[in-house]
Amino acid sequence: MVDDTSATATAGRIGSLTSTHWVGVAVAVVSALVHLVLGVGFVSDFLDTGLTVSLAMGVSFLVATAGFLLGVWLVVTGQLRPTVYLLGIPFTAGQIVLWYVLNSPGLPAPPPINPLSAVDKVAQVVLIAVLVVLYRRES
Numbered sequence: 001m002v003d004d005t006s007a008t009a010t011a012g013r014i015g016s017l018t019s020t021h022w023v024g025v026a027v028a029v030v031s032a033l034v035h036l037v038l039g040v041g042f043v044s045d046f047l048d049t050g051l052t053v054s055l056a057m058g059v060s061f062l063v064a065t066a067g068f069l070l071g072v073w074l075v076v077t078g079q080l081r082p083t084v085y086l087l088g089i090p091f092t093a094g095q096i097v098l099w100y101v102l103n104s105p106g107l108p109a110p111p112p113i114n115p116l117s118a119v120d121k122v123a124q125v126v127l128i129a130v131l132v133v134l135y136r137r138e139s
Contacts (some may be wrong), residue, residue, distance in 0.1 A: 004086075005098060009100070013070075013078030013112070014076060014077075014078075016078065017075075017076065020130055020133055020134060020137075021040030021130075021134065023073060023130055024075065024127055024130035024131065024134065025072050025075065025076065025124065027123040027124070027126045027127045028069075028071055028072050028123075029068070029069075029072060031064075031068050031092075031095070031120055031121070031124055031127065032065045032068035032069050032072070033065075033129030034063045034116060034119065034123075035061045035065040035068065035120075036061070037116075038052070038061045038116075039058050039059070039062035039064075039065060040058070041056075041058075042054045042055070043055065043058035043059075044058075046058055047123065061092055064065070064095060069088075070112045071084050071088050071091075079133065081134070081138060082138055082139045085131045085132075085134045085135035085138070086131075086135055086139075088131045089128055089131050089135070091132070092127050092128050093124075093128060095124055096120070096121060096124055096125070099117065099120075100119065103117075116128040
């Protein structure tokens, strides 16, 4: 005999996701993929050059990837959603601030924006807005 209670419970949690949730999931996955690509690039650079700054950057980008994907998983599985929303706002805003500081030629001059950065920053701004809406709606 097969126990379908786990599958039914998971389907129920996924079924509770609104279009706002799915927009948040999509933009979080976009940002996770951007961070994954950049993280792998930095680690590859470290392996080629031995520059420890490349290793540090690679690890930090891969940790950010894990953070975005963990948030997606928790929301999709219905675990700790309000907490994820509340923690996701400063986590994502911190990504924007760090990008600005690390890429700016001299504060307050804005950094150059390449297509990958543009996609990532737009996704992150949308994610912050979605998280605020979801937190207000579900808390």
